[in-house]
Amino acid sequence: MVARSVQVEREAERAIDQDLRPYLAIPSVAAQRRGIAEATAFVERLLRELGADVQVFSDHGNPLVYGRIEGLRPETLMFYDHYDVQPEEPLDLWTSPPFELTERDGLLIARGVADNKGDFIARVAAVRALEAAGELPVSVAFLVEGEEEIGSPSIEAEVRGHLGEIRADYCIWEAGGVDRDGRPDLTGGVKGILYVDLEVRTADRDLHSSLAPVAENPAWRLLEALTAIRPAAGSVAVPGFHATVEPMPPAALEAIAALEAESETVLASLEGVRRRPGTRPVHDLYTQPTCTICGLSAGYSGMGPKTVLPAEAGAKLDFRLVPGQDPRAIYAELRRFLDAQGFTDVETRMTVGELPYLSDPGHPFVETVRRSVRETYGKPPVYQPLTAGSGPMHAVAGQLGIPCVSMGCGYDGARAHSPNENIRKADFLLGAQAVADVISSLG
Amino acid sequence: MVARSVQVEREAERAIDQDLRPYLAIPSVAAQRRGIAEATAFVERLLRELGADVQVFSDHGNPLVYGRIEGLRPETLMFYDHYDVQPEEPLDLWTSPPFELTERDGLLIARGVADNKGDFIARVAAVRALEAAGELPVSVAFLVEGEEEIGSPSIEAEVRGHLGEIRADYCIWEAGGVDRDGRPDLTGGVKGILYVDLEVRTADRDLHSSLAPVAENPAWRLLEALTAIRPAAGSVAVPGFHATVEPMPPAALEAIAALEAESETVLASLEGVRRRPGTRPVHDLYTQPTCTICGLSAGYSGMGPKTVLPAEAGAKLDFRLVPGQDPRAIYAELRRFLDAQGFTDVETRMTVGELPYLSDPGHPFVETVRRSVRETYGKPPVYQPLTAGSGPMHAVAGQLGIPCVSMGCGYDGARAHSPNENIRKADFLLGAQAVADVISSLG
Numbered sequence: 001m002v003a004r005s006v007q008v009e010r011e012a013e014r015a016i017d018q019d020l021r022p023y024l025a026i027p028s029v030a031a032q033r034r035g036i037a038e039a040t041a042f043v044e045r046l047l048r049e050l051g052a053d054v055q056v057f058s059d060h061g062n063p064l065v066y067g068r069i070e071g072l073r074p075e076t077l078m079f080y081d082h083y084d085v086q087p088e089e090p091l092d093l094w095t096s097p098p099f100e101l102t103e104r105d106g107l108l109i110a111r112g113v114a115d116n117k118g119d120f121i122a123r124v125a126a127v128r129a130l131e132a133a134g135e136l137p138v139s140v141a142f143l144v145e146g147e148e149e150i151g152s153p154s155i156e157a158e159v160r161g162h163l164g165e166i167r168a169d170y171c172i173w174e175a176g177g178v179d180r181d182g183r184p185d186l187t188g189g190v191k192g193i194l195y196v197d198l199e200v201r202t203a204d205r206d207l208h209s210s211l212a213p214v215a216e217n218p219a220w221r222l223l224e225a226l227t228a229i230r231p232a233a234g235s236v237a238v239p240g241f242h243a244t245v246e247p248m249p250p251a252a253l254e255a256i257a258a259l260e261a262e263s264e265t266v267l268a269s270l271e272g273v274r275r276r277p278g279t280r281p282v283h284d285l286y287t288q289p290t291c292t293i294c295g296l297s298a299g300y301s302g303m304g305p306k307t308v309l310p311a312e313a314g315a316k317l318d319f320r321l322v323p324g325q326d327p328r329a330i331y332a333e334l335r336r337f338l339d340a341q342g343f344t345d346v347e348t349r350m351t352v353g354e355l356p357y358l359s360d361p362g363h364p365f366v367e368t369v370r371r372s373v374r375e376t377y378g379k380p381p382v383y384q385p386l387t388a389g390s391g392p393m394h395a396v397a398g399q400l401g402i403p404c405v406s407m408g409c410g411y412d413g414a415r416a417h418s419p420n421e422n423i424r425k426a427d428f429l430l431g432a433q434a435v436a437d438v439i440s441s442l443g
Numbered sequence: 444m445v446a447r448s449v450q451v452e453r454e455a456e457r458a459i460d461q462d463l464r465p466y467l468a469i470p471s472v473a474a475q476r477r478g479i480a481e482a483t484a485f486v487e488r489l490l491r492e493l494g495a496d497v498q499v500f501s502d503h504g505n506p507l508v509y510g511r512i513e514g515l516r517p518e519t520l521m522f523y524d525h526y527d528v529q530p531e532e533p534l535d536l537w538t539s540p541p542f543e544l545t546e547r548d549g550l551l552i553a554r555g556v557a558d559n560k561g562d563f564i565a566r567v568a569a570v571r572a573l574e575a576a577g578e579l580p581v582s583v584a585f586l587v588e589g590e591e592e593i594g595s596p597s598i599e600a601e602v603r604g605h606l607g608e609i610r611a612d613y614c615i616w617e618a619g620g621v622d623r624d625g626r627p628d629l630t631g632g633v634k635g636i637l638y639v640d641l642e643v644r645t646a647d648r649d650l651h652s653s654l655a656p657v658a659e660n661p662a663w664r665l666l667e668a669l670t671a672i673r674p675a676a677g678s679v680a681v682p683g684f685h686a687t688v689e690p691m692p693p694a695a696l697e698a699i700a701a702l703e704a705e706s707e708t709v710l711a712s713l714e715g716v717r718r719r720p721g722t723r724p725v726h727d728l729y730t731q732p733t734c735t736i737c738g739l740s741a742g743y744s745g746m747g748p749k750t751v752l753p754a755e756a757g758a759k760l761d762f763r764l765v766p767g768q769d770p771r772a773i774y775a776e777l778r779r780f781l782d783a784q785g786f787t788d789v790e791t792r793m794t795v796g797e798l799p800y801l802s803d804p805g806h807p808f809v810e811t812v813r814r815s816v817r818e819t820y821g822k823p824p825v826y827q828p829l830t831a832g833s834g835p836m837h838a839v840a841g842q843l844g845i846p847c848v849s850m851g852c853g854y855d856g857a858r859a860h861s862p863n864e865n866i867r868k869a870d871f872l873l874g875a876q877a878v879a880d881v882i883s884s885l886g
Contacts, residue, residue, distance in 0.1 A: 219736035293662035
């Protein structure tokens with residue numbers, strides 16, 4: 001164990017200049033369609049050099065790279081990563097060029113280093129070290145997509161189309177790292193999401209508001225529709241919305257109960273924010289589906305009065321879904337509900353739909369990972385059965401029917417999506433070790 | 444009658460170059476604080492040259508000019524006008540310089556010619572002609588304000604402060620003209636208005652929408668408050684809102700019933716607009732108070748999904764009020780209502796408050812005006828007991844306790860507030876004649 005530890009650290013240290021630096025130099029911004037081909041080629045080459053059998057799927061969007069390396073056993077641990085990154089703007093807030101890896105005060109700074117090019121290279125380095133030591137006990141695979149930062153619009157269809165070619169028995173997801181106390185965090189699932197744009201249009205121009213006794217007001221129509229959809233806080237009237245929620249497995253509820261002791265950490269991002277009354281913050285964060293107004297717009301919203309009756313009104317709704325809830329089914333019910341309530345004039349469009357996913361916290365793979373990282377970090381991991389956020393975990397692990405846990409090289413100062421995105425070099429090295437240990441533990 | 448008719452027309456014709464042209468050359472845009480002193484001086488000089496005793500009141504805002512000319516009888520007919528105009532933007536849509544009177548195809552084109560510098564000069568010309576003929580049977584006065592285009596914020600206080608100095612027994616208001624059939628339109632009142640900004644703020648920054656189970660959403664709070672205020676179309680829950688409405692006098696209802704035959708004209712501006720179901724368009728336009736959402740804003744309203752929980756949400760509400768309803772009292776009740784319903788977190792601000800005003804359609808003055816214009820135009824006037832819009836008529840006629848009727852030189856192609864604002868020269872000449880005839884009729 002000690003010998004391998006030194007070897008992994010040496011490989012990870014070497015990988016910073018050899019692999020991470022050139023990978024970060026590729027401005028693979030999916031939102032701006034930059035650097036996609038270059039990043040795909042880079043990932044493909046790296047995996048081939050590891051000895052992987054590589055396939056590139058691109059029937060639906062940016063290439064999805066799948067590479068598998070045969071280990072001592074055919075049983076396969078798959079890593080999910082993405083080669084695309086967020087746009088680097090605003091440029092003037094960066095203290096070093098965003099696409100140039102900068103090392104300073106123990107930090108590795110560059111766009112994408114935390115989210116999630118660092119994780120990917122740490123994983124590559126771990127596999128490389130195990131290969132060099134002739135100790136790859138199970139097979140490993142990499143699934144690297146290029147649309148994560150734009151909502152992974154193609155991965156579900158791409159994976160579905162290649163279920164016969166993608167072999168995996170367990171999955172390690174991207175993201176994760178250590179908390180302020182140095183405890184690793186692991187996450188076994190995600191909430192689902194349904195994002196809907198609503199629009200009402202009643203005229204081809206804004207009108208003088210004196211016409212209000214006679215002209216339909218699209219803003220009131222929209223409000224009536226929104227109130228029908230969500231008549232009270234915590235209650236969505238769309239048929240089946242609450243009824244389809246599956247009870248959380250006891251092991252998941254136990255894990256959530258354990259997190260209530262961590263509420264300060266879990267709710268750190270709520271400083272200075274008004275809380276919803278009558279909620280059990282940590283518990284609800286993980287277990288409650290929500291209906292959120294992300295945006296509202298109609299008429300005039302500048303300074304002072306403008307006596308206008310708007311021609312149109314729009315809202316953006318985001319439903320966060322828990323296990324049992326299906327975004328497509330809910331969207332179909334939502335449309336039927338609006339029509340049945342007389343809101344045929346309220347136009348709707350589903351712009352995001354991702355299923356929730358929950359790994360059984362008691363699954364042997366999940367238990368192996370939890371045990372393994374506890375040894376690597378010398379501290380018990382903080383286990384979230386699912387995040388309050390969403391991601392394409394169901395599209396991958398769900399469609400493959402395998403358990404999935406996220407872990408990574410991040411920390412709470414990583415500034416993912418922001419200027420000066422960074423990870424700590426020590427977390428990168430330890431993250432590679434943790435991956436090597438998980439692979440070994442599966443042996 | 445024929446002799447005076449020729450005289451009035453000659454005076455009005457002469458006034459176009461002598462008075463209207465230099466008056467229109469002053470860019471008296473109140474919203475941009477341009478040309479106010481120059482316009483005030485112009486009006487003051489013109490009224491003094493007519494022989495008026497002029498007073499300028501400016502305790503509260505832009506100067507309010509009052510000038511009175513003694514006639515054969517002390518009984519005074521007062522004209523309300525305003526020297527301020529709308530901004531001239533967008534400049535590129537003007538076919539001639541906005542502050543240069545341009546005559547083309549029988550039109551007089553310039554910013555403010557329709558709204559309402561043309562009316563004022565026509566009135567001046569009419570008085571001048573009567574004076575020249577020694578036929579000013581009653582006294583006349585002019586009240587000319589400089590803030591009409593920014594909502595007349597000061598006139599109520601200014602008039603209240605000078606009730607002892609402003610002498611008037613009847614009032615002719617600005618605006619009005621002829622319809623497509625050449626029939627003059629007269630209006631004897633206005634709806635009131637209460638304009639309120641509402642705002643809810645729950646955080647100092649937008650949050651990730653995954654925090655929705657725990658963080659308060661200001662947009663839902665705002666919607667709940669708006670729904671409480673107006674639980675259904677046509678129904679406002681603020682105590683006293685509907686109860687204070689006074690029944691319209693039978694003469695007003697008769698006049699409104701007569702307008703139902705004119706519904707095509709009255710509702711011309713609703714082409715291509717979705718109508719509110721279950722309404723009696725013309726009747727409701729004049730008799731129903733309304734609660735209109737003029738603006739809504741929260742979070743993200745651009746293209747595509749953004750998973751954000753907004754930090755704040757805002758709405759702009761415009762209540763159009765009918766006789767009996769008092770904007771200040773309703774605003775106070777609205778605030779109390781919100782507090783009582785638990786919406787202490789919804790901040791409100793009243794930005795406009797104007798009382799409704801209704802002249803008794805059976806008042807002898809109103810009847811005299813109606814009879815007089817019928818003779819001048821050779822057609823029966825279309826009489827609106829009140830407009831669906833608002834204006835400071837109560838601040839003037841209401842505080843003075845006198846009947847008020849609006850009439851003017853406009854037509855349906857006048858483009859008030861828009862580029863290429865214009866009146867027809869023939870309407871200007873006939874408008875001056877109509878004013879001279881009304882004054883004579885009072886003799």
